[in-house]
Amino acid sequence: MSALIKELTAEHVEITMALNKAKQLGIQSPRGREALLAVKKGLLAHLEKEDRLLYPALNRAAQSNSSLKRTLDVFAADMDKVSASALAFFDKYAxxxxxxxxxxxxxxxxxxxxxxxxxxxxxxxxKFDEVS
Incomplete structure (x- = not known):
């Protein structure tokens, strides 16, 4: 497993733990809202890192791999929905x-x-580890 994938996977754990913390603190408390804001910041930083380091390599490989291209297209469409949903949630409960x-x-x-x-x-x- 590449260093980038280990880092991104560790961030997934952090995001999940931060979400649980925000839930436990509750949205009515200032600490809960702060925790929710921290989740939003962490998630956005994670997405930015994927956009900067993960997807360019995958997109280069997909130029000569139609199966990978289809996979990336599906993931991109899904991420558009997930991101919109998550940002709407964070904005609603800020x-x-x-x-x-x-x-x-x-x-x-x-x-x-x-x-x-x-x-x-x-x-x-x-797929990233296979092509990098």
Whole structure:
């Protein structure tokens, strides 16, 4: 496993732990909102790192690999939806909100991010290691 993939995988763990911390603190508390903001910042930094270091190498390899190109197209379309959903969630709860509504929407966000993380680690990151 490459150093980049190890780093990105470790960031997935950090993001997941930070999400759980924000949930435990609750959206009504200032500490909970701070934790949620930290998750947003961490997630955006992670996505920026993938855009800067992961995807350029994969896109270069996909120029001569149609199967990889299709995989990247699927991942890109999925990421557009995941990112929009996550950012809308963070914006909605930046200043607090209903505990019940937050819990419900948090569950949806957590499931979506968890599924994306699992797909990245089992498919995309393996493809990166194969081509780099």
């Amino acid at each position: 200043d607090g909100g209903s505990g019940i509504e937050f819990a419900k929407e948090f569950g949806g966000l957590f499931a979506t991010l968890s599924q994306r993380i699992r797909k990245e680690e089992t498919i995309l990151y393996k």
